Amino acid sequence: MNDMKLxxxxxxxxxxxxEGNVLKVDNFxxxxxxxxxxxxxxxxxxxLFADKNxxxxxxxxxxxxxxxxxxxxxFNVPVVxxxxxQSINIDGVIVSKKYIGPEDHVLIIDDFLANGCALQGLxxxxxxxxxxxxxxxxxxxxxxxxxxxIIRNKGIKLESLAIVxxxxxxxxEIIFRKQKQSY
Numbered sequence: 001m002n003d004m005k006l007x008x009x010x011x012x013x014x015x016x017x018x019e020g021n022v023l024k025v026d027n028f029x030x031x032x033x034x035x036x037x038x039x040x041x042x043x044x045x046x047x048l049f050a051d052k053n054x055x056x057x058x059x060x061x062x063x064x065x066x067x068x069x070x071x072x073x074x075f076n077v078p079v080v081x082x083x084x085x086q087s088i089n090i091d092g093v094i095v096s097k098k099y100i101g102p103e104d105h106v107l108i109i110d111d112f113l114a115n116g117c118a119l120q121g122l123x124x125x126x127x128x129x130x131x132x133x134x135x136x137x138x139x140x141x142x143x144x145x146x147x148x149x150i151i152r153n154k155g156i157k158l159e160s161l162a163i164v165x166x167x168x169x170x171x172x173e174i175i176f177r178k179q180k181q182s183y
Contacts, residue, residue, distance in 0.1 A: 006040055007139065007162045008176050017169040021142070029139060030063035030111050038070040041161055045109070045137040046074035048159045052134040054107045056080055056100065058126065060093055060118055067139060068109040075107065082122060093121040095129070102130035113138040113160060116147025123156070140164060143177050 016024040028034040057079045059068035065081050072079045080100060082093035100106065106126050113119060119136065126133050133156055141148050141160035151158045166175035 006037065010034075010037060011140065011162055011164070012174055015174065017167050017172055017174070019169055021144070021167055023140070023142075023164065023167060023174070025111075025140065030066075033066045035070065038067055041067065041139060042071040042074045044161060045071055045107070045159065049075075049107055049135050049137070049157070052107070052157075053105045054134050056104045056106045056131075057109055058082065058095070058100065058106050058122060059109045060084065060122060063112075064110040067111055071107070071109050071137065082125060093118070093125055095125055097129065100126060100129040100131050104129070104131035105134045106131050107134055108136040109138075110136075111139045113141040113147045113151075113158075114145045116145075116150045119147065119151060123151075123154070135159065137161075
């Protein structure tokens with residue numbers, strides 16, 4: 001079984017659907033963390049981005065940090081996490097200039113992608129530092145929201161391990177997009 005199917009099955013088994021297209025995965029992804037699952041995800045992203053010259057993994061506090069740390073082990077690089085800026089602009093994220101600079105080739109990792117605002121903030125931050133976004137790895141993408149399309153339209157390689165195209169809170173059904181496998 002490939003790793004994407006592993007994540008999809010876990011979402012089916014342990015994900016909780018709430019009204020308003022909310023998918024709760026607190027018990028394995030972002031509150032309690034299943035490190036064995038993260039390891040499989042890390043291996044998968046290492047395969048997907050094997051051709052990229054990555055020297056930093058960047059994520060956003062707080063829920064992306066656990067996943068990013070495991071992923072970074074596969075690339076043997078440090079993790080930098082952006083802090084959410086205390087500003088009127090909710091999408092504002094900040095990273096010290098000491099940690100991301102023009103020499104950096106960055107893999108952005110996060111747990112969820114919905115409208116893409118936080119990710120666009122991270123991309124902007126990398127570009128402002130003169131660094132290169134080599135790719136983005138997302139655990140769960142909500143395919144029915146526009147974030148993924150916006151990012152892919154920028155020409156950035158975006159690899160989501162599970163893409164949810166639909167959810168029905170009444171039946172508990174989650175519909176996943178069929179994805180081409182990388183091998």
